[in-house]
Amino acid sequence: MHLFFQELINGLVVGSLYALVALGLALVYGTMGIPNFAHGHLYMLGAYVAFFGVTVAHIGYWPALLLAVAVLAALGVLLERVVFRPLRSAPEVNAIIAAVGVLFFLQTLAQIWFGADFRVLPTPYDHVVHLGGFVATQQQLVVIAAAAVLMVLLFLFLKRTLVGATIEAVAQNRAGAALVGIDTDRVSMLVFGISAGLAAAAATLIASISLISPTMGFSVILKAFAVIVLGGMGSIPGAIVGAFILAFAESFGGTYVSTSYQDVIAFAVLAIILAVKPTGLFAKGT
Amino acid sequence: MRRLLWTAVAAVALALPLLLGNSFYLHILAGAYITAIAVYGLNVILGWTGLLNLGHAAFFGIGAYGVALLETRLGWSFWPALAAGCLAAMLLGFAVGLIGLRTRGNYFAIFTAAIGVMIATVFTNWQDLTGGNIGIVNIAPPSIGPYALDNDVAKYYLVVAALALAILICTLVRRSLVGRTFLAIADNESLARATGIDVARTKLVAFVLSTFLAGFAGGIFAMYQGNLDPGSSGLDITFEQLLYLVIGGIGTLAGPLLGTLVLVAVSELLQGIQQYRFLIFGPLLVLLVIFFPRGIVGVFDRLVAPKLRGRPVGPVGDAEAALR
Numbered sequence: 367m368h369l370f371f372q373e374l375i376n377g378l379v380v381g382s383l384y385a386l387v388a389l390g391l392a393l394v395y396g397t398m399g400i401p402n403f404a405h406g407h408l409y410m411l412g413a414y415v416a417f418f419g420v421t422v423a424h425i426g427y428w429p430a431l432l433l434a435v436a437v438l439a440a441l442g443v444l445l446e447r448v449v450f451r452p453l454r455s456a457p458e459v460n461a462i463i464a465a466v467g468v469l470f471f472l473q474t475l476a477q478i479w480f481g482a483d484f485r486v487l488p489t490p491y492d493h494v495v496h497l498g499g500f501v502a503t504q505q506q507l508v509v510i511a512a513a514a515v516l517m518v519l520l521f522l523f524l525k526r527t528l529v530g531a532t533i534e535a536v537a538q539n540r541a542g543a544a545l546v547g548i549d550t551d552r553v554s555m556l557v558f559g560i561s562a563g564l565a566a567a568a569a570t571l572i573a574s575i576s577l578i579s580p581t582m583g584f585s586v587i588l589k590a591f592a593v594i595v596l597g598g599m600g601s602i603p604g605a606i607v608g609a610f611i612l613a614f615a616e617s618f619g620g621t622y623v624s625t626s627y628q629d630v631i632a633f634a635v636l637a638i639i640l641a642v643k644p645t646g647l648f649a650k651g652t
Numbered sequence: 653m654r655r656l657l658w659t660a661v662a663a664v665a666l667a668l669p670l671l672l673g674n675s676f677y678l679h680i681l682a683g684a685y686i687t688a689i690a691v692y693g694l695n696v697i698l699g700w701t702g703l704l705n706l707g708h709a710a711f712f713g714i715g716a717y718g719v720a721l722l723e724t725r726l727g728w729s730f731w732p733a734l735a736a737g738c739l740a741a742m743l744l745g746f747a748v749g750l751i752g753l754r755t756r757g758n759y760f761a762i763f764t765a766a767i768g769v770m771i772a773t774v775f776t777n778w779q780d781l782t783g784g785n786i787g788i789v790n791i792a793p794p795s796i797g798p799y800a801l802d803n804d805v806a807k808y809y810l811v812v813a814a815l816a817l818a819i820l821i822c823t824l825v826r827r828s829l830v831g832r833t834f835l836a837i838a839d840n841e842s843l844a845r846a847t848g849i850d851v852a853r854t855k856l857v858a859f860v861l862s863t864f865l866a867g868f869a870g871g872i873f874a875m876y877q878g879n880l881d882p883g884s885s886g887l888d889i890t891f892e893q894l895l896y897l898v899i900g901g902i903g904t905l906a907g908p909l910l911g912t913l914v915l916v917a918v919s920e921l922l923q924g925i926q927q928y929r930f931l932i933f934g935p936l937l938v939l940l941v942i943f944f945p946r947g948i949v950g951v952f953d954r955l956v957a958p959k960l961r962g963r964p965v966g967p968v969g970d971a972e973a974a975l976r
Binding site: 395399401449452453456457458459460462463464466467468469470471472473474475477478584588591592595599627629630632633634636637640641644 | 698702703704751752754755758759761762763765766767769770773774777887888891894895898927928929930931933934935936937938941942945
């Protein structure tokens with residue numbers, strides 16, 4: 367039973383991480399149809415910005431998180447403008463190829479600047495909390511709480527503000543949105559900014575629990591794709607539900623089945639879903 | 653003109669061992685040729701039918717592990733092991749294609765990425781069979797009759813022959829009716845279907861051919877190296893092969909070889925800063941896909957060839973180039 371609770375906490379932490387990363391991926395896919403394979407590397411860069419914010423600039427934990435979000439949001443906007451906008455009318459695979467180019471660049475940049483060493487982001491929340499019989503670190507609870515707050519804020523932004531409504535409009539029908547006077551180019555940049563910002567927030571939160579390295583983006587991006595396929599490409603609630611399903615499958619599967627094949631669970635889930643339903647679960651129309 | 657060019661390339665490839673005393677360069681070249689075979693496979697599926705297989709390197713791994721395991725565990729000789737490795741890659745390609753090709757566009761790329769990572773994970777984690785990260789060593793060299801091909805030059809010629817075979821297969825398929833249906837699908841899937849092409853079956857044929865070439869390259873790789881580890885099968889290797897293809901020219905016959913040779917050569921020239929080469933190659937990939945989606949060969953066809961022969965520039969010229 368003790369082990370069960372421990373895995374429950376782990377599942378919630380990992381699920382929060384997957385949800386934040388996958389939300390960004392789903393937003394971009396939903397509004398622009400771009401599977402951004404470089405998303406995991408934006409996440410990686412976010413972790414480094416926060417790391418240097420805390421250890422070199424000494425600006426403190428939360429300001430470092432905000433700095434990472436701001437820097438990566440700016441980079442996301444830049445990517446949309448420079449890389450993905452010129453490819454909007456090109457065949458679908460061209461955007462994937464361009465994303466692979468961005469990914470190569472970012473990973474090499476990180477290797478040059480930061481070296482291949484693994485790092486851990488220092489956190490002020492390093493105490494252990496006892497919650498009636500089982501234990502969690504403060505940082506684990508911070509991850510869960512912060513992710514929940516971010517998800518609620520994103521939801522309110524999309525559903526309750528005019529700017530959020532324009533994003534939804536572009537996602538539903540790009541040409542229609544343009545016809546009613548929405549600046550779709552600006553919406554695209556905004557979406558990329560939010561997407562990269564969310565990835566940076568996720569990376570900063572988890573960087574005190576797992577390790578930072580230039581290749582940390584690779585495993586996360588594939589998990590995030592598994593999540594959004596599970597949740598229906600481009601669906602926001604689907605991404606959140608999918609993230610927690612995958613995280614629990616991994617943490618319990620890792621404990622009770624096999625740790626060396628823990629990482630395969632995500633890809634097996636993804637392959638099975640696409641085999642059964644080629645358009646993904648909960649897909650909006652076809 | 654083209655036939656002359658290919659003959660010249662073949663002559664140079666055959667003469668190089670006599671000119672290069674240094675076996676280091678021969679080794680680099682043979683590695684590039686093997687990669688080029690795999691890139692030809694990627695070209696069949698991406699260039700000719702417009703589908704991106706992000707698990708391509710895993711099929712390379714199937715062929716490579718097929719050869720390595722059959723030789724070291726069961727004592728098979730190289731040739732039947734190579735045939736079995738290719739067959740395994742094709743059978744897996746058939747199964748993955750049967751399921752995966754029901755998805756479209758981006759889903760196919762994500763689906764195959766997942767399959768590829770799963771296969772690579774099995775290579776790494778099934779330690780009793782594959783030796784895990786250490787891999788398999790002492791894969792015996794092949795022999796033709798009584799002659800063992802156990803030196804670098806003999807192996808080099810075997811690799812050249814394999815590459816020539818791969819290019820020949822691609823050329824023949826490209827000129828056949830099947831090859832033209834591939835192009836019809838890449839160009840306009842609905843129109844192709846309307847003209848009576850069985851789109852699902854044609855895509856499956858293309859995919860199996862592409863996985864055959866990947867498995868074939870893998871088998872040759874295991875033979876040439878004499879050892880094998882899971883690093884040859886990862887997603888990053890597929891990305892690298894994609895880079896070679898895009899730079900050489902997607903959908904062209906010379907592109908895979910040209911892109912691989914140019915980038916391997918540039919990588920060698922950048923000695924010392926070699927690990928940083930993707931700082932240049934990454935943005936280059938982005939620029940090419942935006943401005944020159946058909947790579948070096950596309951640039952040549954668009955800018956140089958018309959001046960040589962007075963062909964029209966633009967879509968007409970491109971379509972003609974695609975059918976040559």
